[in-house]
Amino acid sequence: MMSEYVDSPFQMDEDLVPDEECVAQKIPSLLDKGQTSLLINITPDEAQFAQPVIVADERNIGGTSTTFPEPEGPLKLRSRIGLLKSEEATGTTTEEDELTYEEDVDDKFDKDAAARLHAEFKAAQAAQQKQPLTPPENFAPVIDKIYRSSFPQAQNFPFLKKLGLKSVLCLIPEEYPQSHEEFFEQEGIKLFQLGMAGNKEPFVKISLSLITEAMKILLDPENRPILIHCNRGKHRTGCLVGTLRRLQGWSLTIIFDEYRKFAAPKERSMDQQFIELYDQTDILRYAQTHNYLPLPWD
Amino acid sequence: MAKEAAVDPLDESSRTAVASLSAAPALRIIPPLNFCPVEKQLYRSGQPSLINQSFLEQLNLKTILWLASEEPMEDFLDYCLGNNINIEFVGLINDYSYTNINPWDSLDERTIKKALELICNQDNYPLLVCCGMGRHRTGAVIGCLRRLQGWNLASVSEEYRRFTGARGGRILVELLIESFDVLSVEGDPAKLPEFLR
Numbered sequence A: 001m002m003s004e005y006v007d008s009p010f011q012m013d014e015d016l017v018p019d020e021e022c023v024a025q026k027i028p029s030l031l032d033k034g035q036t037s038l039l040i041n042i043t044p045d046e047a048q049f050a051q052p053v054i055v056a057d058e059r060n061i062g063g064t065s066t067t068f069p070e071p072e073g074p075l076k077l078r079s080r081i082g083l084l085k086s087e088e089a090t091g092t093t094t095e096e097d098e099l100t101y102e103e104d105v106d107d108k109f110d111k112d113a114a115a116r117l118h119a120e121f122k123a124a125q126a127a128q129q130k131q132p133l134t135p136p137e138n139f140a141p142v143i144d145k146i147y148r149s150s151f152p153q154a155q156n157f158p159f160l161k162k163l164g165l166k167s168v169l170c171l172i173p174e175e176y177p178q179s180h181e182e183f184f185e186q187e188g189i190k191l192f193q194l195g196m197a198g199n200k201e202p203f204v205k206i207s208l209s210l211i212t213e214a215m216k217i218l219l220d221p222e223n224r225p226i227l228i229h230c231n232r233g234k235h236r237t238g239c240l241v242g243t244l245r246r247l248q249g250w251s252l253t254i255i256f257d258e259y260r261k262f263a264a265p266k267e268r269s270m271d272q273q274f275i276e277l278y279d280q281t282d283i284l285r286y287a288q289t290h291n292y293l294p295l296p297w298d
Numbered sequence B: 001m002a003k004e005a006a007v008d009p010l011d012e013s014s015r016t017a018v019a020s021l022s023a024a025p026a027l028r029i030i031p032p033l034n035f036c037p038v039e040k041q042l043y044r045s046g047q048p049s050l051i052n053q054s055f056l057e058q059l060n061l062k063t064i065l066w067l068a069s070e071e072p073m074e075d076f077l078d079y080c081l082g083n084n085i086n087i088e089f090v091g092l093i094n095d096y097s098y099t100n101i102n103p104w105d106s107l108d109e110r111t112i113k114k115a116l117e118l119i120c121n122q123d124n125y126p127l128l129v130c131c132g133m134g135r136h137r138t139g140a141v142i143g144c145l146r147r148l149q150g151w152n153l154a155s156v157s158e159e160y161r162r163f164t165g166a167r168g169g170r171i172l173v174e175l176l177i178e179s180f181d182v183l184s185v186e187g188d189p190a191k192l193p194e195f196l197r
Helices: A020-025 A028-032 A073-089 A102-107 A110-125 A154-163 A178-187 A206-217 A236-247 A252-263 A269-277 A281-289 B013-020 B050-059 B072-081 B109-117 B136-148 B154-160 B170-180
Strands: A140-145 A146-149 A166-171 A190-193 A224-228 B036-039 B042-044 B063-066 B086-089 B127-130
Touching: A028 A146, A102 B072, A110 A154, A110 B036, A140 B036, A146 B127, A166 A206, A206 A224, A206 A281, A224 A236, A224 A269, A236 A252, A236 A281, A252 A269, B050 B072, B063 B109, B072 B086, B072 B154, B109 B127, B109 B136, B127 B170, B136 B170, B154 B170
Parallel strands: A146 A224, A166 A190, A166 A224, B042 B127, B063 B086, B063 B127
Antiparallel strands: A140 A146, B036 B042
């Protein structure tokens, strides 16, 4: 009787007795090949750690399969040494001579951290160690072929590769680390950089002309699939997505709700004001004359 | 009473000022609560209703995967019927295989499996996955889908919590996502949507 009871979230999968109905529904072609799963195989031991392991079975998944072999001893050690070294190298960040606001301290591009992550990525690459897919933080599709995220890290490259990006729209003024430039070049990704300051309350304002410029890039179907990112994927990206939603005619209430979802817990009322007050006359005319509206969902 | 504040209908200047303030807003496109694209032609949201009509028309939906324990409003059912949108009910209270009876209960594994098998079939696209608020039930199903796609658990959890509102995520839902056996999902490999191939 207990095995019938599948409602408890604590129920382990291994405890489930497969009922005959389920077995009968199995697809014959899969059974013929002795294949029991559709996509991803997890050995019983690993299943409880919820580490998805994709098993190479090219018959069914078209060669996109990946395996995660254990790195060999010496390589693993070397990558750890590399990591330790890079951690030593990153000292204190030099204080910038500008007003900082407490809520913005983590919204700064950290060059040292980027260099450290690059070293980590190289070490992992050298060890041929493959990770499960890791999207950048705050990743989401906006419409089909327009994506948003925080600053992508080297460990996100395998994920980004799957998106088949044609271009990237970067909203921060800092230069990319070497690993990013290599990756973009290798993937043939066109880079647009429109460095803008964030809407730090109460003084700095996002430049209207830069947003209009960014919108023109997004509207051009030739540039898609495109990824928009800033540093955290909250404020600058949120403002741009908000103005794009206005072009889609969305109600402001829903636009603000979406902005807050991605900016939480650091929503800025200035950003929401910006989205509302952005004068879209020019970009609307631009979009209409180029026949870009309505923006396609698929 | 402040008489000065009253609008004199004969005063040209005050009338135009009022007119510009009270002009009827242009057509507002209203996506359902917590709407977000998930993958190509796959969307998530809270319970859609008729105020979302002009928005839903843009999506050209073929199927709505209804995870809420309550049935949709009568007028919304009529709308779907008239627009050839198929509603798949998974997780209704009176579902014979469903033993949780409260709207706030999580989905069970069998229900999630059923939902994922509908998502794994390209024939159902464009597809909207929804529940009451687009938070926990939708989040559980999309979370398990992300694991099927090979996402790491931390990224799955980050996405889930983005949609759960101020009260945050439910540990039970996250445990469910973590322990869900992605192996149990069955379907026709030829009908997989592109992003799962």
